[in-house]
Amino acid sequence: MAAIKKIAAVVGSSGIGKSKLAVELCKALTGQVINADALQVYKGLDIITNKMPMDEREGIKHHLMDFLEPEEEYKVTSFLKDASQKIEYISSKNELPVVVGGTNYYIQSLLWNNTTIGDQRSASCEPEDTDFEFPEFDLLETSELYNRLAQVDPVMANKWHPSDRRKILRSLRIYHQTGQPQSEIVKSQKDHYEMHGLQPRYQTLVFWIYSDPVKLNPRLDARVDQMIDTGLFDEIKDLRDRVVQGEVKMPGIELEKYQRGLWQAIGYKEFDPYFEALEGGGVEPELLEKIKLECTERMKAATRRYAKSQIKWIRNKLLPTSLNSKDNQVIVYCLDAGNLETWDKNVKEKAIEIAQAFQMGQSLPEPKSLSEIANTMLTLETQMKDTQTKILTWNKHVCETCKTEKGEPLVLNGDKEWEQHKKGRYHRKYLKHLKMEEMRKAYFASKQAPAAKEPCDIH
Incomplete structure (x- = not known):
């Protein structure tokens, strides 16, 4: 050997x-x-x-x-x-x-071994490691994709946030490529690890x-400044020109525009507002400089x-x-x-x-x-905990007390996020508000009760 x-x-x-x-x-x-x-x-x-x-x-x-x-x-x-x-x-x-x-x-x-889909049909959690493409999925809204995933693999649907399009897509693609739910492949992988190490x-x-x-962070910020000084904008402008001229094609789906291949590079998407203002013309120099500085800070934060x-x-x-x-x-x-x-x-x-x-x-x-x-x-x-255990023991929690901007119950993904939410200032403050509201209603109800029970005069 x-x-x-x-x-x-x-x-x-x-x-x-x-x-x-x-x-x-x-x-x-x-x-x-x-x-x-x-x-x-x-x-x-x-x-x-x-x-x-x-x-x-x-x-x-x-x-x-x-x-x-x-x-x-x-x-x-x-x-x-x-x-x-x-x-x-x-x-x-x-x-x-x-x-x-x-x-x-x-x-x-x-x-x-056994950490990619192509390697003994395992199921790594990383969203980028699948070879499979299903163009028909690109035409569907994220909510529809999530509903489809919930039907074929409810365990993975419970893990992903309903708006996390990339991970939802990946789980769907794995199911349609292998014929097995990703969660079942993950369980099989976990069993293999426990038996063989x-x-x-x-x-x-x-x-x-x-x-x-x-x-480290000040060094990262300084590196972004150095990238700009040494020609970052020239590279971005050249690439944008090649896209406009049709020499280079970007991903066609807006939701995946900056989530695949080269387009994930930190710097390209962060400076989109600056180049759109620059290319559009008619923007005052002071405003253009402000946009540039805001984009620079956005790139530093992303880095x-x-x-x-x-x-x-x-x-x-x-x-x-x-x-x-x-x-x-x-x-x-x-x-x-x-x-x-x-x-x-x-x-x-x-x-x-x-x-x-x-x-x-x-x-x-x-x-x-x-x-x-x-x-x-x-x-x-x-x-x-290994990745497989995390997936198989994942819990999604719904806070009926707190609401989203649309008035829907707030969804918390995982026990850690749920515990943090319960300890959070907003949740505790809102619970206190609800308690005070109940006390107020009870007080007024008690005031109205005797009046409602007073007997009518009988002549």
Whole structure:
């Protein structure tokens, strides 16, 4: 039986320095980079997709980057196939494959078996990893799609919010492609995991580069400003012109306009109001500048939210899964990148030392021993429930007390959201209001009762 291959993976939030560390590892250990960023696969558009400049790659070979046309989509099943082939190729040259990127469902599909629809018909929760298209669904309103899902897979309908079109569509597509409700596939997958355990594809050394958001967020904001200064608007304008000229096609359905392929890139949709005002003409310079600043802040906020979601995935999915991996084949180290002035000492040198021991089959240090940050982040309470358990135990709650703007009962998705709602100021304030209203009605009712019971005079 062939020995399991060794790879390294670099993960972390946007703007943390993943590509930098990947190049440093490849230089020190003789390796090649495999891109795991769903946007950096596209040709050109280097600024909006945050590709590492060529001069900073220092001659290190980068695979699966800069090869796809803008209107095409790169599914996770295609990534899995291509990345696996690249790992075989790089390993055959006795070099270390270093996977780097922020697209978490790419990383997930590569590190573990049975996490994509195309892999033994399993059912990952990620909405992007399905290969199947059903154009007729695009013509239906989200409410109709939700009703259809409720008929064929009520468990998944109960999980998704009625307005979450992407996830509703995904569950419907899985049902129509496989002939099975996604919830049943998930249950089967869960049973398989409980019987056989998690199945890593490779012996993987994962470096999680981390910085406290308080320190990271200003760096993210500065990077957006740098992107604008170095030509972001030129890239957006060129792409918009190509769309107008018919050279590039956007998704035809308005609701999915910015939810597929390249169009998900942070920056394109955020600056829509600015370019529409610019292209429309007749807008005063002061107003145009105001719109530009508002769009810039919108892009910065979206970038910060994305970085937060990446950290959430690492804490809630990568860490618990790696702890449950078979024979400890996936090991996660957290590197402190809070201070860029100490990058060499706290990130580069530690990563290289660990990776060299990993390659040579030597004993590795205890992950929590690297730093205070490592000890804190690797011992944080994580959501140890696997994805399958979360889906199968999901509860939807209806608050009959609180109403939406349309006057409908408020729907809360999941126990956590329900508990937060019950403790929320609005809910408690409204309950108090209702109680006072009942007391008021009772008071007036008691005042009217004696008058109603007074006997009439009999003569």
